[in-house]
Amino acid sequence: MRERLEELRDEALAKVATAEDVKALQEVRVAYLGKKGPITEVLRGMGKLSAEERPIIGQMANDVRDAIKVEIEAKETKLEEAAVEKQLATESIDVTLPGRPVSRGSRHPLTAVIEEVEDIFLGLGFTVEEGPEVETDYYNFEALNLPKDHPARDMQDTFYFTEELLLRTQTSPVQARTMEKYKGQGPVKIICPGKVFRRDDDDATHSHQFMQIEGLLVDHHVRMSDLKGVLETFAKRFFGEDRQIRLRPSFFPFTEPSVEVDVSCGICGGKGCRICKQTGWIEVLGAGMVHPRVLEMSGFDPKVYSGFAFGMGVERLAMLKYDIDDIRHFYTNDVRFLAQFKRV
Ligand code: DAH
Secondary structure, eight states: OHHHHHHHHHHHHHHHHHOOSHHHHHHHHHHHHSTTSHHHHHHHGGGGSOTTHHHHHHHHHHHHHHHHHHHHHHHHHHHHHHHHHHHHHHTOOOTTSOOOOOOOOOOOHHHHHHHHHHHHHHHTTOEEOOOOSEEEHHHHTGGGTOOTTOGGGGGGOOOBSSSSEEEOSSSTHHHHHHHHHHTTOOOEEEEEEEEEEOOOOOSSSOOSEEEEEEEEEEETTOOHHHHHHHHHHHHHHHHOTTOOEEEEEEEETTEEEEEEEEEEOTTTTTSOOTTTTTSSEEEEEEEEEEOHHHHHHTTOOTTTOEEEEEEEEHHHHHHHHHTOOOTTHHHHOOHHHHGGGTTO
């Protein structure tokens, strides 16, 4: 029996030594140490041994079993370590590889235009005001010298919540709101960008919702030449130093006199082309000297103060500056359109 046990031990250890993976080790374990294995069999046959021999063989069988167990465990650890090592070697990460680029958005062209206009006017000493998009009839019309039933209201039909509450049709109500805030004390030098709403057909150049930037300057001795100087400075900074402006008489109820302001065409340089309809000029905004009644209604004494105001469409500025041919591009959020303004 002694020899049989030694033989089994040598056999098992040899198999452990040559086992190449955990599965092979598991097979050795089952084959030699399992309940139906040869060592258990030896132990079962111990009944035939003498009383002296029995504990010796029993001890020996236990030693052989322990020796095999210890070897299997040691080999198992070795194999596991080797496996980890191999995995580390094959799965190593190259931290110097460039990362996948994260796609970056861009400012919407209308936002870019508003920010640029704000920069220009901040540089001229203006501040930026805001007003509500849901406006009262009073601020949107009456305080701007457009009493109820005034025919000039027809051009600015809009969405009414009640008879007195509506979506503002222009940013001009911020003029009145701001003047009230200043309580009759100038100077007032503000611009106000924001959304406006009108009942309108939606086509390549019209939208029921668009954006405007309003301007208002109220102080002592403000003259038409101040208006012209500010607008010329603006046009040159925004469109380019080579641009000229021209004032044409017009009508707005809240300014007197009123003008339409044209900028010389950037495509033909003023010679006349398809874009400017052969006139050499492109209309960009409305302006004028603040009507004395408007000053008065908002708490400024027209004998002491005078002022000018202007209002321009943001979409129109953007279309002229970036050669955009359809106003609807601004609202459909097609990434192919928006991505063209990454560097603006
Ligand atoms: N609010 C006018 C419009 O929407 C634009 C405008 C014209 C604003 C003349 C002004 C101004 O402040 O003086 O058509």
